[in-house]
Amino acid sequence: MTDHYEDSDENKPRVLNNRQVLGYLAGYWRRRPALLWITVVMTVVAIGFDLSVPWAAGKLVDIVAAGPKALDAAWRAWGLLAVCYGLGLILRNTAMRAWIPFAAANMKEIIDESFEKVQSFSADWHADTFAGATVRRLSRAMWGYDTVSDAAVIWLGPAFLVLTGLCVTLGLRWPEVGAFAAVVVAAFVASNIWLTELYARPSNLKAVALDSRIGGALADSLSSNATVKAFGAERREEGRIGEVTTLWRKAASVSWNRFTNLWLLHNLLLVVLQAGMTGILVVLWSKGQARAGDIAYVITAFMLMTGYLRNIGDNIRMTQRGLDDIEDVARYSQMDPQVMDVEGAKPFHAGRGEIIFDRVTFRYKSAARPLYDRFGLMIEPGERVALVGPTGSGKSTFVKLIQRLYDVEDGRILIDGQDVAHVTQGSLRRAIAVVPQDPALFHRTLAENIAYGRPGATQEDIFEAARRARAHEFITRLPKGYDTLVGERGVKLSGGERQRVAIARAFLADAPVLVLDEATSSLDVETERQVQAAMEELMVGRTTIVIAHRLSTIRGSDRILVFDDGRVVEEGAHKELVASGGHYARLHAVTEGWA
Template sequence: MSDSIEIEDETTRDRVLNNTQVLAYLGRQWARRPWLLAGMIGFVSLATVTELLIPLAAGRLIDALAAGPEGNTHWTALAGYIGVAALFYLFRQMSSRCEVPFSSANMADLTTEAFSKVQRFSLDWHANTFAGSVVRKITRGMWAYDNLTMNIVYGVAPSIAVMLGMAGLMAVRWPIVGAVALGVMAAFVTSSLMLSRYYIRPQNIRSNALDSQIGGALADAVGGIATVKAFGAETREDARFHDLAWRWRAEAKKTWTRFVNSWLVNIVTDLSMQAALVGLLVWQWSRGAASAGDVVAALTAYMIVASYMRRFGEQVQQVQKSMDEIQDLAIFEMQERDVEDHPDATDFRPQQGAIRFDQVGFTYAGQERPLYTDFSVAIRPGEKVALVGPTGSGKSTFVKLVQRLYDVNEGQVLIDGQDVRHVFQDSLRRNIALVPQDPALFHRSIADNIAYGQPDATREAVIEAAKAAHADAFIRRLPQGYDTLVGERGVKLSGGERQRVAIARAILADAPILILDEATSSLDNETERDVQAAMEAVMAGRTTILIAHRLSTIRDADRILVFERGRVVEQGTHEELAANDAGIYARLAALAAG
């Protein structure tokens, strides 16, 4: 029977790994720092062996006391007992001093790598994934690693070693007692593993899935708080979240109940072992086959084993719970990126900004009909080209392929003669400045947002870029000026203010290729006129691509490409296209003019 399970929520089917895959991921994390791992495991092993000697030292002490004060053997026995106990605590302390730097460093590494991996997933992946759920999975996985490591190294492994060791010691002295102890322990370990894997895990995965949905719902509602308030929908959002929270509660209650039920099995097994061992020991003593010290040693051994057994059952369940929680990070590690750097990729070498689509074929994932077929277009260096056409005609896809946010299925996209698939993505995109229709800013200062494309820019350069984008005046009116924090996604600024900050950011980036996606759509007429004048200076000498629905913003373009169903059906200047009464552009211009 496989322990791989799939859970389906309202929007997607989550991938679930089996325990072997998760443990392999954990092993790769452990292998990062082999010397610390060896020290941690080595000292735990020494502590475990030392703990096995404690019952023997206790038995020796009892026998020495029973023999009387003659010979002073009791002092030697006492020193041996204290020495063994001291060694046990010393080894545990040394192991912990290895574990602290080991786990903290690994937790930082795996969290950083998960973040790095998620950043490089495609825009489609992010569009179909709740940001809050991703955050929840990463933070939950980080703490699950800590819990998993602690329970395996300090719990499960020592517990098995102690139980086997104690059973072996008892078997050497009393074979029948050792055999009974070994049988009960084997039944206990087997039942604990089976209950965790087949009884607890399926339900635990269901509650984890809803826990991730809670994170997603929180981020979705808080991120859209302006819309919630605009429609007075707080009560409706309360009810929606209440329903989700109580769905989670129902699944979590079932999970926790299964934990309690499995503990009951452990308790019954523990009581059975206690009754069997105590009865056997009393029987051995009554026959004279065991001394008082033997009985004390065996009872001490039993108490140690019993405590380990109780903890073992709980630790196995915690290990399973942690593996279910950390598996999201393992999935991130295993997931292939949609757009990968070529093994022989080199840095992009910016030149004059020539762009050429050479017989490009492109189909979006999940769609049967290609958007582009044998599509060829060339844009000269320094040329200002506007893209127009109805929604879904291929304008935005053109820009995304220039940025290599997707890979073409056929043909090639060349920038300055370099195939974009054979250069590093980050080096390519650093040479393409983008001003989107709805710019998202970071919750950082305005200066940091403007300098994002040129992080080593001076404050003077930031201010000059803001002036060129006609943003300096409104920035200086803010309480902290350029040091003002803009809020999450820039919510503390108006749409027009965000747009001007984004334009300033593109100006400062000083890239040879400039993409303006309705870059002035959020500006009032007066500000739009000022910014258009500023943008003319910025576009000079740069290859510029403008996506526009408002045709008034592209009248001065060197060339206008009219898209329809993934093809360029018309191209020319505004005057040339407007003169063709039967053309699509003339119809769009007529509609724009009312």
């Protein structure tokens, strides 16, 4: 079961390296140079005051060691130490005032642009990818950006400057101390970077992937809660979630233990640094080559170094985790949408709804041979055409191709004389209203769901569309009327109520092409009559394509197309096809008990 909540093979990630992910982040850092430079400059100046603290501390100790007769000088030295430390803090706070709007704006744009990118991917991509896992990746990326950016600009960059400055100043006064400190600091930083990349990252990537799988598993179960309850399967679902979280727990434990091992190693290096630096100064003091203030200088420098080195260690590990959290979204940014607008694509101009399939060849990505092979068909403006045939015969594919959810291999599809491959996808789909078998509504109000067909519709427009869809009466009976929230995917409404909301949305969209996909197949007789009456009104003046298994719903069609294996094997009116004794007549004979 471990594969149930993973993406399909086509969507499994090609892991980017750290440099590629950092390149993705750098694109956001460059967007607001003024705020970035204010942060950097203020931080660098604050670092200068940090570097002066050991010097000021050593000066104070030397003066105090001379006795009370230097009281005034001691107070001046004390004031200097306080000013150096205080100004450093004030400047860092000022830097954060610029950093906060910089980070917040970039985090917003990461979510916005990643969502836009994911929306541009094809219907196939979304069918192969768990929505819950994708949501997890997007939200992790936003916080991963925060972690990496804070580490790079607020912690790691300043830490490297401070440590370099301290090693240089120590080396100028005591070459052996400076050299020892530089070697240990270099070993600390290099081993952190190298071991985090090679030792800790592989296990962390596994834990991150399993975190995404948890999102997919939770979304899968929660979105199907009605089915779970219907079968009393709560304990079973809890067990399935438990299996996924157990895998994550094991992977996360390995990852965290490896990071903890690195933490221990690097803290031992800090012990070596402390012992070595102070030991060398004690030797120099014993030879009369160092004063009490010098030892205070080195101890203060070590304490400053320790703080920054611990920050470096922690932030390198946090940075790696952040980079791993961002990696999925950085990879999305490099992916081209599977169905793209061509360069110079123009908006679709809706006409009367003429549809032409001109020698169209199309195959699904996993198919050995084309479903459609040089397929040709013409639907007249305003014509009502029904598509019937067995599952997999090409009916739903026909509709998906006119919406350009897929690109054809050869040939072209024209609507009102315009090649669907040469117009913008959004404008094309707005000209085709679809009422599906099981309409998926948003967890928003009924008014918002109906108005989705035409943004900016007035309240009266919404009411009128609902009346024409035979939905107004049931909506007004609800306690909150049109302000009623419908639940996720419209779960608070019955099937017939959802169907009528979808029809109201189609009325409001007022598109020249209408697709009714099994729109009454799951309704009771009384509800079907209401929905059928609404659909009859909706079809007036529009080119209508009806996909149906229940032949009773299509007898009034101008033309019925019988599909089989990607070909139209029969076409004509209902009575003609029944009389011909072919495929349609056999379907009619099977279903005449309820047709």
